[in-house]
Amino acid sequence: MLLGRVHGTAVCTLKYPGTEGLKLLVVQPLNKNLEPVGSLQVAADVVQAGPGDLCVMVRSREAALAMPEITFVPIDLALVGIVDELEVRNAAGFDLLLKPGWNQFA
């Protein structure tokens, strides 16, 4: 699951059966610091997001499971939440390396 910013809408007149009525949005996947990762993608919307919204997205088969009615549809990226608040600590303050021997975390 990943973060993304909505950049616009995509309109398709011809769609696969089961995907009629689904809203398609153009999104830019982002990392934790809200920097772009990869290129623009199209996601199916189930939470009525709009352009400019920061969203939570889900990929693969689970994206189709997020659809409201028919869940066996050819969808591989779905918008499942609108972010109100994002709190991320600076990664430099944490030890993100696994060293040989015992690594104690507790």
Place this chain on the structure above:
Amino acid sequence: MILGKVLGTVVTTISHPHFKNRRLLVIQPLGLPGEAPGEDFLALDSTHAGIGDTVLVNREGGGARLVLQNPDACVISLIVGIVDSVHLD
């Protein structure tokens, strides 16, 4: 499953019903020294983990559906454990 560090929290008031009443956390995968750090991602919490905790994350939908006891849950990444220690040879 992967080992990761919880670096942040995400608050969503409007979200899919399968995400209700659970926290979404920002996870940074742990790596070996000299290795490129993995891409961060979001995971749903089932263990009451917090920022700074080292966690075990299941990144596959089938296991998440089992834990959430919902055969249609649209969740891929799920935190399934808080790690106390890891030993590497």
